Amino acid sequence: MPLPKPNLYPPFNIVRLSHVELAVTDLARSRAFYVDTLGLQVTDETVEAIYLRAMEERGHHCIVLRKAEAPEARDLGFKLYDEEDLEKAAQFFRAKGLPVEWVERPYQSRSLRTRDPLGIPLEFYCRMERLPPIHQKYALYKGVKPLRIDHFNCFSPDVDASVAFYNEIGFRVTEYTADEESGRFWAAWMHRKGGVHDIAFTNGRGPRLHHTAFWVPTPLAIIDLLDLMATTGWVANIERGPGRHGISNAFFLYILDPDGHRIEIYCSDYQTVDPDLEPIKWDLKDPQRQTLWGAAAPKSWFEHGSLFAGVEPRKASLDAQPIVAP
Known part of the structure; x- marks a missing residue:
């Protein structure tokens, strides 16, 4: 597409x-x-x-x-x-x-x-x-010090259709991954607020919610959270990271809540306000698209997601797969 x-x-x-x-x-x-x-x-x-x-x-x-x-x-x-x-x-x-x-x-x-x-x-x-406002009530800052909700990422069984619809209602593509053989989108990042994305779509059985992301002040806040989770009974809920994405350039950590809802802790992406900003294209087979540095994403990251209420997910129409950790 x-x-x-x-x-x-x-x-x-x-x-x-x-x-x-x-x-x-x-x-x-x-x-x-x-x-x-x-x-x-x-x-x-x-x-x-x-x-x-x-x-x-x-x-x-x-x-x-x-x-x-x-x-x-x-x-x-x-x-x-x-x-x-x-x-x-x-x-x-x-x-x-x-x-x-x-x-x-x-x-x-x-x-x-x-x-x-x-x-x-x-x-x-x-x-x-x-x-x-409470942003200067520093005594309240705990854990990973979350500043704001940043984005949603959803599994889509047809990323081309998702991009077409959300483009129609004003979301702009900032970065995307294309499958070179079919010419179709494998994933796309789309924004309204001037960051890399408010919502993204990843090829997979869906629709399902892949994750909800929160913006934090610095990568050090993520390290603090990892120390806290490792010593308070939550170490098994650490799924992926820390690392840096190629797409978005963000420093990241993925964790699972007690019910398996995935949360991304996220910082250091870039501004996308200009309406004529050209989207960045990534090859699906480029391992640095998902992880500029750090361990490759585990299999669970490509397969696990939260079901949406009242929706029966279906198999993705595009049969393509990026690099997956063993």
Whole structure:
């Protein structure tokens, strides 16, 4: 598939990714992971759910942990500019024959629930309750010192289709991996907020959520987290890293929460604000695309992901595989 021309005037305006809800089976255990270990801040807590934000965020939450019988990923949340864009989004999805449902969510304005053409559950809103700043309350900085939610990465059974759709609603490709034999996308990184990505798509059985990423101040924060996890009963939850990606240039660590939801700890990518910025192409067989330095990704990193609520994943239409660690 040819790389699509950026759509600089989309049908509605997305500011950035905002939040995700994860269904978890043990709230106390999840709290120990996300709050006591990672260092996210609790903004509300009930017997059914925990709302969390990172240190630089003024919105009420970036992640909701909700008690459930089985783990799953629920809506991926995105913030729009205003109410007019919310109405435009509803018209757009309705015209595509995709579901449109108006819902009330705690701490945010009227919200639109829908799905993308491959089935990923999406949620759009324009206002969330604002909280006082805490980025200079340094006594609160714990764990990996998470500053903000950074991106989602999803397995897609058809990355070409995912790129085409998200390009239509204004996401721009920053980097991508192409399969030279078929000419198709194997993976793509797409942004709205001016970083390398708000959402990325990786070829695989899907749609499934591969990971949610949090931005941290420095690579040293990741080393601190590794020391903490290794000495507080979480060493087995370290899946991959630390290392540096070729794609995005980011310093990274991948860990698994108690229910197997993958979290990336991430820093040091680059700015992508210019609308005429040319995307960077990577060869699927280049081992430095995934790991500029560090151990190669384990097999689990290419196969394991969180199921989306109400979605039956299907096999990827592209049969291609990068280098995998033994």
